[in-house]
Amino acid sequence: MTQKPLKKLAAIFALITFASCSNSTETLTESTPETTSDSVVADLPVIAVTYSILGDLVSQLVGDNATVNVVIPDGQDPHEFQPSAKDIEIINNSALVISNGLEFEEGLKEVLENIADSGGNIFMVGDHITVRKIEDGDESEHAHGGSDPHIWLSPATMLEMLPALTTALSEATGANLSAEAKALTTELQSLDGEVESIISSLGECNLVSGHDEMGYFADRYGCKVIGAIIPSFTTTSEGTAGELAELKELVTKYKVPAIFTGLGVSPDTATQLAKELGIKAVTLSTHYLDGSANYQEFILKMTNQIAEALG
Numbered sequence: 001m002t003q004k005p006l007k008k009l010a011a012i013f014a015l016i017t018f019a020s021c022s023n024s025t026e027t028l029t030e031s032t033p034e035t036t037s038d039s040v041v042a043d044l045p046v047i048a049v050t051y052s053i054l055g056d057l058v059s060q061l062v063g064d065n066a067t068v069n070v071v072i073p074d075g076q077d078p079h080e081f082q083p084s085a086k087d088i089e090i091i092n093n094s095a096l097v098i099s100n101g102l103e104f105e106e107g108l109k110e111v112l113e114n115i116a117d118s119g120g121n122i123f124m125v126g127d128h129i130t131v132r133k134i135e136d137g138d139e140s141e142h143a144h145g146g147s148d149p150h151i152w153l154s155p156a157t158m159l160e161m162l163p164a165l166t167t168a169l170s171e172a173t174g175a176n177l178s179a180e181a182k183a184l185t186t187e188l189q190s191l192d193g194e195v196e197s198i199i200s201s202l203g204e205c206n207l208v209s210g211h212d213e214m215g216y217f218a219d220r221y222g223c224k225v226i227g228a229i230i231p232s233f234t235t236t237s238e239g240t241a242g243e244l245a246e247l248k249e250l251v252t253k254y255k256v257p258a259i260f261t262g263l264g265v266s267p268d269t270a271t272q273l274a275k276e277l278g279i280k281a282v283t284l285s286t287h288y289l290d291g292s293a294n295y296q297e298f299i300l301k302m303t304n305q306i307a308e309a310l311g
């Protein structure tokens with residue numbers, strides 16, 4: 001039901017974009033990598049990436065061979081972000097658009113679909129990894145059905161996307177990226193090992209999070225997702241009083257020493273919940289770099305925070 005106004009809004013933005021660029025109808029509708037890079041020979045091809053964490057991985061892979069534009073500013077909730085007319089223009093004029101997919105970027109859905117429908121150059125990471133799917137009623141009483149979009153929280157899942165992403169970027173830039181791909185593969189393999197070592201040093205890794213965001217991380221490193229304050233794959237949802245009561249019971253049953261909170265959950269709610277349960281509430285940055293220099297640092301910071309709170 002909430003999609004309808006968004007669709008209208010996106011259509012209006014698209015019209016504004018078309019109207020405001022006097023000579024750009026052809027460029028916008030036919031922005032293939034060839035026309036973009038050929039028409040502006042001196043400039044590097046522009047790659048648009050929807051969110052900062054993925055943007056950093058793309059930057060590491062493409063090096064100096066392209067300009068990487070991150071659409072959703074670091075610090076904003078990618079689930080909720082609504083693009084401006086300028087954002088849409090940047091996306092439409094890029095040699096390649098890279099998005100998470102799996103309905104992660106809800107506010108960009110229409111814009112991304114338009115590119116795909118018009119034969120534009122778009123790479124959805126979700127098409128190139130093993131997707132974590134939850135059927136209604138499976139695994140946890142708190143899990144709602146659907147595909148989990150939080151793929152970046154497992155470096156092993158990011159490793160899965162690298163070969164296809166390297167090919168897409170090579171095609172869009174005309175550059176041979178095999179050395180960069182090899183270097184990033186080594187980095188991510190090492191990161192995966194490091195996270196595994198940190199988490200395996202914990203006796204138990206029982207996770208309670210803000211929304212249902214820790215699944216890929218938990219599956220890879222042997223943690224158990226006990227529940228979430230918002231039992232949904234998106235922050236645009238809300239939990240019920242009954243679900244919160246169930247969560248409290250589970251926290252007590254599993255003797256969870258801390259709850260992790262962040263996007264979409266008010267600090268007051270998390271603090272109040274932790275107080276009632278007599279445990280810690282730890283703020284965790286899971287959806288943007290939040291000051292980390294790169295993806296590797298972001299993952300290690302988050303992992304160390306989890307280990308410290310649960311250890």
Ligand SMILES: [Zn+2]
Nearest residue numbers: 213233234235
């Ligand atoms: Zn999320």
